[in-house]
Amino acid sequence: MKSAIYAGVSAAAILMGAQGALAQDAISDGVVKIGVLGDMSGVYSTGFSGKGAVDAVKMAVKDFGGTVLGKPIEVISADHQNKADVASATARQWIDEEHVDMITDLTNSAVGLAVQKLASDKKTITMNTGSASSALTGADCTKYGIHYGYDTHALPVGTATAVVKNGGKSWYFITADYAFGHALQDNTSEVVKSLGGTVVGSSDVPLGSNDFSSYLLQAQSSGANVIGLANAGQDTVNAIKQAHEFGIVAGGQQLAGMLVLISDVKSLGTDVAAGLQFTSGWYWNGDDASRAWKEKYEKFSGGEAPTFPHAADYSLTMAYLNAIKAAGTDDPDKVRAQLGKAPIDDFFAKGGRIREDGLLVHDMYLLKVKSGGTDPWDVADVVRTIPGDEAYASLADGGCPLVK
Template sequence: MNKSFLTALCATGALMFGAAQAADGPSDGSVKVGVLTDMSGVYAAIEGPGSVIAAEMAIEDFGGEVLGQPIELASADHQEKADVASSIARRWIDRDNVDMIVGMVNSAVGLAVQGLASDKQTITMNTGAGSQELTESQCSKYGIHYVYDTYALPVGTATAMVENGGKKWFFITADYTFGHSLQKSTARVVRELGGEVVGSVNAPLGTNDFSSYLLQASSSGADVIALANAGNDTVNAIKQAHEFGIVDRGQKLAGMLVFLSDVKALGLETAQGLQFTTAFYWDRTEKSREWSQRFLDKHGEMPTMVDAGVYSATLAYLKAVEAAGTDEADAVRAELGDMKINDFFVTDGSIEPNGLMPHDMYLVRVKQPSESEGPWDLLEVVSTIPADQAYIATEDSACPLLGE
């Protein structure tokens, strides 16, 4: 053999060895998960410190390592700002070798981070934002929408209220992507059931005074005042509506996105009878009760559906890494698409090519004070909404990826 042939042969062998190493085990010596959330703002009670605890629990339950290497956790506060979230995500991916980002409550944040991460071939598992555009017009090969979306939320709540006489609807809407998407989806359900939308008004995120918006809604003649917002905005709007006697005068409130933490903040005296749709309630099954008690012991509060979703999504990701034998995004995404997800949060869940994870949703009712047997005994599950009814069908999706 001549010298040039030996050199080429050694180079080829080195490349093949390097490729084998890249496909076998974590690419940088560890697997790192990043929880990007609202730690101090309007959505902190929904998916803030609790979501970090949930991710820690998932890592702990998985065993703390995968493919023989440690699992690391990063967390940061996006401050409800898409530019801040994008800056953090860019640093995490480019400098800190974060392999998957979970959380991202706030749709503007979720869409921005999903777009940036996808350009960098990094998986995002959105558990907090609601906009269905995450899996529709702005879907991504690497973006997964896990807990709920604005298509699923109205299916139970709006249907129940229209069928019980709530034909005329007025919306108080959070003035950004999530709120507008939720209003659009809810209005579609209302109209399909023979109802009508008699008006709407937009309110800035983080509004403390809803009096002018509630006055417009009250004078509209609507049967139902729909709150297309979330977190502290929903809590403040419901409290002020009760102070103004709106419910006592016969109009109904519809919280289109309500969390357990909201009910706790409102108290049963104020929230009793409120119906809403959720992906999770801690007291639904033996498995959900067991995990939720562990979470309560660590956090001091019962989990929201987003907290539960962060745990489930993180655990599913780690299982996919293990099955793929690598943290390389394409291989892990393929495993996520093939697996069935079964835990206390979801039964027979599967992630579709557009990134949507359809699963059963639940219509719940807030208990009266006399019905409650404990500080967190707040809800009653009224009915189950099957996954194929709750979420948009794959064949009806507008995700561009599905046409490829």
């Protein structure tokens, strides 16, 4: 009797296994799962990650129709608390147990680098919008890792060039003390030096410091005419705010934020941020398609305007789902190949393409803060469009070991 039951159970198991294998041909596990792994509560939770990023991905899934190749699309999210170990543990669990097919957001370069490596080892695609380090598609590039939106090479090309050409020749950096801040400082220093400027010093500041005053004073006494902020999110906001409190801007030194989002400008106020120039992967008031998308997004997420990482989250979700559709499968190798084939040209990425090192090359924008915009989020003008090939390092210069 007992053995009969075992036989029946094993037969059923074999049948189910066969069914599973059939479904695997098109969509593994019968569902496409997208994981949004971001900073949901810390310094990057507004603008980069948080609800805004999850909403952008969800909206793309909805606009795509909710299914791909007849199978449902599911979005899950988690808070990595800006800790690479927490992020790695979550990613491992997502891939091994939840069968997540693609992980996105990944704000914070320490997290981005760790998860991209881990996911690639497990043959899982990562599409990184949040973290900036150019190492993601340089020295640490992987077969399944894609960097979508911007990087530490593209940011200073617009901003630092404009500042140096305006006479800002000597720089002092206030740098977020981890992979991202150091990469951004190095890349910016290269731009400054190539234009004949000098770097007179720098202060490394732990992520999430509230008090920048002592670092700002060091910057002030260095005599540099530009204080470069190689940080992001709430850190940038605090540094700019305190530079005003301590009369540093009034004293004649100029601030140059290397990674500023429109949400940062809004929280500072256009009077405090007046004149600030910054480089962005996208601006909602750039063209009609972007304005229309922003309006739709605001309705979807309930009022908050999108930043460029949010727009990138939407754009990449669309690109990923379209690639599954075109490839006829969610097999990571085929989807990755398809993503490299099709050009990406939507409201977000103009003339974009994903290279073999994983980098999305697309046009960037130099923005300048203005006051008196028509919309509360209309905080800047586009000063210059930076062509993708100028903004990003070439495939050869990027240094990805996978590129032969």
